[in-house]
Amino acid sequence: MPPLDLIDFDDLLSDEEREIRALTRRVADDRVRPFVAQWYEEGRVPVRELAVEFGKLGLLGMHLTGYGCAGASAVAYGLACHELEAADSGVRSLVSVQGSLAMYAIWKYGSEEQKQRWLPGMAAGELIGCFGLTEPDHGSDPANMSTRARRDGTDWVLNGGKMWITNAPVADVAVIWARTSDSVLGFAVPTDTPGFQAREIKHKMSLRASSTGEITLDDVRLPDGARLPDAAGLKAPLSCLTEARFGIIWGAMGAARDCLDTALSYATTREQFGRPIGGFQLTQAKLADMAVELQKGMLLALHLGRLRDSAGKLRPEQVSVGKLNNVREALLVARTCRTILGGNGISGEYPVMRHANNLESVLTYEGTSEIHQLVIGQKLTGLNAFAG
Known part of the structure; x- marks a missing residue:
């Protein structure tokens, strides 16, 4: 059992879902992880090359049906986002924007001519x-x-x-x-x-x-x-944002997992005062709290995915609960992991500061935390505070 899977989360997944996760993890390990620190430092990313690779694996618009799309479940799509963001939030954004925003808008609201013109090439990664x-x-x-x-x-x-x-x-x-x-x-x-x-x-x-x-x-x-x-009307673009926010719920936990994996490995090998720093109570308390938040976030993501697969859609306030909680907690995990790594936490040789910086953007794009709080608040009270 992986050390971070404290609650046997994997047992809640189907064989197909685990296979899709493993496939996405392999492509992230092969095509992203060896290069992403350099991309980040240089401020560039080979979008077209990655899109073609992702297209070959059916990751672009994978939750859509027809026009070359894979027609995968919401949970499978979420697991793919989880693995991609464990490599880098920017790479997951590439896939989310392609599939859940641009492709979804054309798939949901476009004409048949528009769908035929754009979607097959976009699913293959040949069109961005x-x-x-x-x-x-x-x-x-x-x-x-x-x-x-x-x-x-x-x-x-x-x-x-x-x-x-x-x-x-x-x-x-x-x-x-x-x-x-x-x-x-x-x-x-x-x-x-x-x-x-x-x-x-x-x-x-x-x-x-x-x-x-x-x-x-x-x-x-x-x-x-x-x-x-x-x-x-405005409902159309907002529905596209709901699609993309679902992927963020899973993706943010991927970034958190990668940070925690790194901190756990570091804490069990880095020695101070004659023993690994993971042997000190304060470090173990940090690791334990972060692992609990990771498990809770994954359970929330899975629950929302199962709702979407069974009911066909999620209510906006349910998506807001997921994005508000999971991104906020992922950012806290990244910051805490940085403290465990000490000075090495700001080095590009480790992914933690890169994830923390990325999550600062994820926290505010596609709905800031404050916007999601107001969506939830309106559902709780029945009162609209957006203009107040």
């Missing part, structure tokens, strides 16, 4: 997608987005900008959300369309092994066929 909702001045308040779409004859013309968009600098298609006079619409925008520009965001201190961009839309003219016909 991004999801343009967040703006420079509107992150947690997408209802007031500034990007506009106006009709011009049979076409649409888009103007505005999006910020902090994963995969944008390398994307072939961008799912862009824009306001009209009376609604919010989504568009599948080929990134070679005149007026579309994506600029790589540099000088990040977090998620450095991830391609992040700022999108500018300057009179981007699109035919009506680029509009996602079944997406009308």
Whole structure:
């Protein structure tokens, strides 16, 4: 039994789920772990090469059906996110944005022509997608987005900008959300369309092994066929965020597990005062508390996954419970593991500080902790505090 599996979590998984987890762990061990420290230090990641590798294994849009997608269960998808984020949050973000945001938006709200045009290539990793909702001045308040779409004859013309968009600098298609006079619409925008520009965001201190961009839309003219016909209103992009947040619930625990694995190994081999530091009570207390939080977070993720597989969907407040708890606890685990490693905890030779830095971003993207607290608070009280 792995030392961190204190409650026999593996016994709760099916053989197929364990196989998918093992497959994802192998590709992470082979294609990510040996290189990710250098990617992080250099602020780059080979998105296209990784996407093709992940596509071969069916990891892109794996929870979707048809169009070359694997049709895997929610739990299997969650376990894949867990293993990918154990390697690096940025790599898991690549997969989440591709499958749960860009692909899901087209799969759920697109026309059959759009699905046939984009989804098979995206599932194979041959085409990269991004999801343009967040703006420079509107992150947690997408209802007031500034990007506009106006009709011009049979076409649409888009103007505005999006910020902090994963995969944008390398994307072939961008799912862009824009306001009209009376609604919010989504568009599948080929990134070679005149007026579309994506600029790589540099000088990040977090998620450095991830391609992040700022999108500018300057009179981007699109035919009506680029509009996602079944997406009308803010509910559509928010439903995509719910899809992606589910993967974060599992992924954050992957980062926590990797930190705890590292700290446990270090504590049992690093000697001070004539014995391993893991033999001191204060260190054991830290390790025990972190292991308990890891097990609780995994049980929560599994419970939500089973709900989704049996009921077909999760309520937004249930996803908020998962993201709020698991990311918050994962960040605390990473910070505590850093203290066990002492000075070595800030070295790139160990993954702990990289995970901690990454989790600072995961804590606030796709809904800050405060937003998820308000979602849960509204469910508890029946009162809307968002505008208060």
